[in-house]
Amino acid sequence: MVNDQAFKTWFEPIVPMAFRVNTLTIQVPSQFFYEWLEDNYVHVLKAAIEGVIGAGAKLEYSIIVDKGNSQNQPYTVNLPNSKNGYSQNSNDHHVTQSKFLEIFQNESNLNPNLTFENFIEGDCNRLGRSAGMAVAQKPGITSFNPLVIFGGVGLGKTHLVQAIGNKIKSQFTNKSIFYIDSLKFVQMFTDYISNNELKDFNDFFMQIDVLIIDDIQFFANKGKSQEMFFQIFNHMHQSSKQIIMTSDRSPKDLEGLQDRLLSRFKWGLSADVQQPDLETKIAIIKSKMHREGITIPENVVEYIAYSVDTSVRDLEGVLISLIAQSYLTQKEIDLELTKETLKSLVHDIDSDVSIDFIQKCIAEYFNVTVEELKDKTRKKEIVTARHIAMYFAKEYTSLALKTIGYHFGKRDHTTVLHALEAVNDLMETDKKYLNAIKEIQKRLKMKAI
């Protein structure tokens, strides 16, 4: 189901363009729009289209690259819907095995848009990115074999491993590269077994030089698939072929995977990707907007970076909504539009206000710097501001005391606890103090979301 807000943002701007032999072409306002629809709503769209046209219906996007003007038509490019070939959707089971092989044999299954060029480097991903670069230069021969990139949802794992694949593809034209996520691997494997075509399956994997398996946590408790993967892994590793994997957690914390498989993963390198830090967020916002041909004011960039504190994917979601809002209302992207848009989106992202944002607001209110909130100063007004910032961090975010302390110059959780007690005491006994807190609360709410 799609809620009103999402419908307004994502579906209203869609313009049906053409319908030819089972293929519906829809026009979308930008590349971003296309990617967002593909990532989030492809099943909704497919189901709707199949409902009307019937099985075998195909979707094609026409993307506006240049909006044009009254004299010139917009310039567009057409892209097929990426899930036309093979989809996890159970309705698509009529796709035959041989078709499957055909698709995969000719294709590495890589998304050409996910490259190193548009993968922003930051403290949060430096190790993984460098290791990935090294692997891309010399697939199979570095000690990073296997290379495991792990970390939370939307932090760039898939982008990074796809970038490695794309780089290898461009540099080593004779190497065969194959990207698949573990769920599809399991599905493919099951399909082959039920068709008694295990040999084909095996042959297919034996000819691969670089295997990229995404989200291996989904191998959990799939014993037969793990067994198969174990054999493929051994074969590839022995022949110095490169294996690249991603996981939502460190390999040592993976549950439901056989020990012998896990112990193999230790042969190479595991690198994590973390939540983006402020600088990286700013760089990502600028780069994405640049790619869309949009310039936004510095204060808006900062505002977004401070407000979105979850993942790069959420950050992108905000940018896409902003672009969409600006397009729909024909307004420039300024602070006002940004606040409006964030207000309506924030529940989708995370109801938390970010701790960075709180620190910045409180620092402004007390006319101190964020650094002073974090450093060791015991000056009275700074201590007051620091305590109040900790208080709001506790009130408005779901962060643990330990994490809050960390964000305040690596203080420990007892310091935070002490600050909370101090603030609560003062609110009870000092009317003026209580009023100040209320005032700050109002401002935070106004400024934030």
Ligand code: ADP
């Ligand atoms: P994951 O696989 O970890 O869930 P993805 O690789 O799908 O995350 O990333 C989510 C989105 O964020 C993608 O659109 C990706 O292009 C983008 N992204 C993530 N990290 C970066 C980065 N460092 N630079 C640019 N875009 C990024």
Ligand code: MG
């Ligand atoms: Mg992913």
